[in-house]
Amino acid sequence: MVKKFFKSIGLKLANTNPNLFIENKVYILLFFNNILIIEKRRYLNIIKIRILRKWRYKDLGPIEVFIGS
Numbered sequence: 001m002v003k004k005f006f007k008s009i010g011l012k013l014a015n016t017n018p019n020l021f022i023e024n025k026v027y028i029l030l031f032f033n034n035i036l037i038i039e040k041r042r043y044l045n046i047i048k049i050r051i052l053r054k055w056r057y058k059d060l061g062p063i064e065v066f067i068g069s
Contacts (some may be wrong), residue, residue, distance in 0.1 A: 002030060009050050023047070036063065 003021075007013070011021035011028060019030040026039040026047050035051070037044055051057065 005054055036066070 003013070006021045006028065009023075011023045011026075014020035014022055017029070021028040021030075024043060026037065026043045028047070029036040029038075035057075037047060039047070048059070
């Protein structure tokens with residue numbers, strides 16, 4: 001359901017990771033029940049508004065440390 005929605009708003013699934021979506025220098029990485037969005041503030045706010053129209057979420061702010069695979 002989430003992946004289908006991201007594709008519907010123009011995000012493309014990355015070839016390197018099945019949980020990574022890319023659009024115009026915006027990177028969204030899915031983790032279980034979390035989403036990490038990486039980009040400059042201008043594009044970030046546009047993507048967050050699109051997601052908010054579909055689901056409620058809590059913005060936890062900028063990350064300080066990321067340990068990923």
